[in-house]
Amino acid sequence: MDSFKNHKGVVTPLDRSNIDTDQIIPAEYLKRVERTGFGPFLFNDWRKLPNGKPDPNFVLNQSFYDIGTILVARRNFGSGSSREHAVWALMNHGFKAVVASSFAEIFHKNSFENGLVPVILPDEHISTILDRAAAQPGYQLFIDLDNCEVSDDHGLHVPFVLHEDSSTHDFRKNTLLNGLDSIGLTLQQENKIDEYEKNVRHD
Amino acid sequence: MAGKTMFDKIWDSHIVDDPEGEPTLLYVDLHLVHEVTSPQAFEGLRLANRKVRRPDLTIATVDHNVPTTDRDKPIGDPISKQQVDTLAENVEEFDITFYGVHSPEQGIVHVIGPQQGYTQPGKIIVCGDSHTATHGAFGAMAIPLGTSQVEHVLATQCLLQEKPKTMEIRINGDLPNGVSAKDVILGIIGKIGVDGGTGYAIEYTGDVIKNLPMEGRMTICNMSIEAGARVGMVAPDETTFEWLKGRPQVPQGDDFDQITKEWVLLASDSDAEYDKIVEIDATELEPYITWGTNPGQVLSVKDSIPDPESFDNAEEKESAERALEYMALEPETPLIDIQVDRVFIGSCTNSRITDLRDAAEIIKGYKVSPKVNAMVVPGSTLVKWQAEKEGLDQIFIDSGFEWREAGCSMCLGMNPDILEPHERCASTSNRNFEGRQGKDGRTHLVSPQMAAAAAIEGHFVDVRDWKLNN
Numbered sequence: 001m002d003s004f005k006n007h008k009g010v011v012t013p014l015d016r017s018n019i020d021t022d023q024i025i026p027a028e029y030l031k032r033v034e035r036t037g038f039g040p041f042l043f044n045d046w047r048k049l050p051n052g053k054p055d056p057n058f059v060l061n062q063s064f065y066d067i068g069t070i071l072v073a074r075r076n077f078g079s080g081s082s083r084e085h086a087v088w089a090l091m092n093h094g095f096k097a098v099v100a101s102s103f104a105e106i107f108h109k110n111s112f113e114n115g116l117v118p119v120i121l122p123d124e125h126i127s128t129i130l131d132r133a134a135a136q137p138g139y140q141l142f143i144d145l146d147n148c149e150v151s152d153d154h155g156l157h158v159p160f161v162l163h164e165d166s167s168t169h170d171f172r173k174n175t176l177l178n179g180l181d182s183i184g185l186t187l188q189q190e191n192k193i194d195e196y197e198k199n200v201r202h203d
Numbered sequence: 204m205a206g207k208t209m210f211d212k213i214w215d216s217h218i219v220d221d222p223e224g225e226p227t228l229l230y231v232d233l234h235l236v237h238e239v240t241s242p243q244a245f246e247g248l249r250l251a252n253r254k255v256r257r258p259d260l261t262i263a264t265v266d267h268n269v270p271t272t273d274r275d276k277p278i279g280d281p282i283s284k285q286q287v288d289t290l291a292e293n294v295e296e297f298d299i300t301f302y303g304v305h306s307p308e309q310g311i312v313h314v315i316g317p318q319q320g321y322t323q324p325g326k327i328i329v330c331g332d333s334h335t336a337t338h339g340a341f342g343a344m345a346i347p348l349g350t351s352q353v354e355h356v357l358a359t360q361c362l363l364q365e366k367p368k369t370m371e372i373r374i375n376g377d378l379p380n381g382v383s384a385k386d387v388i389l390g391i392i393g394k395i396g397v398d399g400g401t402g403y404a405i406e407y408t409g410d411v412i413k414n415l416p417m418e419g420r421m422t423i424c425n426m427s428i429e430a431g432a433r434v435g436m437v438a439p440d441e442t443t444f445e446w447l448k449g450r451p452q453v454p455q456g457d458d459f460d461q462i463t464k465e466w467v468l469l470a471s472d473s474d475a476e477y478d479k480i481v482e483i484d485a486t487e488l489e490p491y492i493t494w495g496t497n498p499g500q501v502l503s504v505k506d507s508i509p510d511p512e513s514f515d516n517a518e519e520k521e522s523a524e525r526a527l528e529y530m531a532l533e534p535e536t537p538l539i540d541i542q543v544d545r546v547f548i549g550s551c552t553n554s555r556i557t558d559l560r561d562a563a564e565i566i567k568g569y570k571v572s573p574k575v576n577a578m579v580v581p582g583s584t585l586v587k588w589q590a591e592k593e594g595l596d597q598i599f600i601d602s603g604f605e606w607r608e609a610g611c612s613m614c615l616g617m618n619p620d621i622l623e624p625h626e627r628c629a630s631t632s633n634r635n636f637e638g639r640q641g642k643d644g645r646t647h648l649v650s651p652q653m654a655a656a657a658a659i660e661g662h663f664v665d666v667r668d669w670k671l672n673n
Binding site (some may be wrong): 018021032034045050074079080082083085099105106107110113163169172185186192196197 | 348430
């Protein structure tokens with residue numbers, strides 16, 4: 001997993017709550033056996049009109065938002081299916097971070113595992129960012145993971161968390177900053193797994 | 204000091220490592236694998252030259268992509284076929300027990316785990332599937348994973364897990380006639396919201412749960428994720444033990460009686476404390492229908508489509524407007540006036556033998572409305588055979604239902620069973636998201652009884668008024 005220190009990028013505003021993973025990538029596009037190639041199907045059904053042509057009203061079909069690397073939405077982002085393909089599709093498309101007022105748990109975990117940074121901000125700041133992005137295409141945010149701050153060039157400067165629980169926040173911040181692979185970390189404890197199997201499970 | 208919850212007892216007995224300020228490393232007793240969320244995990248193992256640590260604690264099946272007709276022919280969609288073939292190759296390479304498409308034990312992963320007796324009280328069970336909490340109905344801690352975590356468990360047989368808070372949802376009183384386990388969980392989601400359970404492990408308690416058969420408990424635990432919770436569980440009791448007794452993977456004879464003495468101790472202590480308690484009066488529950496595009500947009504069958512203007516909160520108002528536009532519904536329309544084109548009885552929520560019996564009882568002696576295309580997809584091949592032994596298949600077929608082979612089918616449209624654009628479906632599945640059953644399809648979640656009655660009448664009806672025609 002790549003490490004993440006900070007990132008400045010264009011905001012793609014998606015002013016909706018409860019965006020489920022079926023919308024992020026519909027089931028019919030989950031059949032690939034690789035981690036790549038999901039980007040073209042990101043928000044597939046929202047991107048296309050019934051005749052299959054791109055819907056010009058959808059943000060990802062608007063050139064000044066499609067180049068965004070920071071997706072901003074409202075609460076309970078990533079609800080529903082456990083499909084990690086949702087995270088892969090967002091990252092394949094070029095997103096480095098998702099900013100929302102809350103995340104559904106499985107998506108939240110999947111994003112940490114892949115290095116997609118889940119930034120949690122209070123509703124009022126989400127509203128500010130969505131308003132500014134809608135008013136100024138090309139509007140950028142700066143995400144500083146080390147200091148856990150989000151800022152823009154227009155005076156916004158606010159702290160964020162990666163998780164509501166502070167020890168989880170600290171742990172995940174460290175793994176993201178250092179690009180740590182969780183399997184590698186666990187395998188360092190292999191003797192403890194051996195002991196558990198022997199002493200507790202009596203295998 | 205307060206007693207322990209069932210959640211705490213299972214958690215504590217599975218700790219491999221618990222460093223300060225880091226997630227706990229928990230041992231996994233059972234890992235269930237299916238074809239959609241596993242190929243990249245196996246590929247990751249190969250790339251890192253890692254093996255599956257405990258193939259003996261891992262089982263696999265194919266359910267999401269498999270066709271529900273013409274099983275003797277190859278899978279038509281080449282990409283689906285590749286995904287199914289890839290799992291078959293992976294289980295061969297890594298030496299994992301596999302229930303393939305022609306195995307009698309094949310079926311939806313959350314149906315066959317309990318059916319074969321792999322699912323047992325006290326276990327930590329994981330699966331790369333959001334409906335894994337189903338297994339919690341047996342007093343297990345069952346946790347859904349993404350693919351990276353699937354790979355982690357394959358490689359280490361352990362899970363890195365932050366400890367969730369605990370929530371008791373106590374459902375008091377007796378369930379009224381015509382109100383099913385599906386209605387209990389839809390009612391709960393309607394009350395606490397689609398993220399009301401986020402960050403919690405839920406334990407369902409109370410008289411209603413005690414009196415439900417295992418299938419009903421599974422239906423309730425299954426949809427915990429629709430309330431935002433990854434874990435949902437029910438204390439094991441005599442109903443649990445009776446259901447499990449004699450199944451292939453549980454201890455047999457005296458060993459079984461012995462192990463039930465340990466299992467019974469898993470129940471939460473009477474003085475255990477939960478972080479949150481929600482109480483529900485069963486007598487106030489009704490048959491429910493979802494009207495919108497998330498499972499929290501749900502109302503009683505007696506109600507009418509809400510006017511978005513009636514919501515105080517701007518976000519809910521906007522969400523309702525969007526949902527009504529997608530669902531092509533007008534405010535104030537009585538739910539029973541909504542016409543349906545399709546009926547789907549199946550999915551990991553409602554495809555077990557009792558679900559099929561409940562639906563068959565409603566339709567017996569009636570014909571499916573000529574405007575409706577209705578199908579039944581049993582949760583496993585063994586459920587299908589059991590239903591055929593009881594003659595339920597004939598009741599469905601005589602009535603005009605299609606009787607299919609086992610799989611996930613039209614719950615999520617990864618196989619050929621999908622809604623056409625703008626078709627409206629009464630579905631016993633778990634998600635009414637936009638496009639869930641096929642692009643531009645419109646889903647209303649209901650119980651098996653409600654779906655069956657809608658198939659006959661061509662529109663929703665209150666099953667409490669249904670006249671059995673047996």
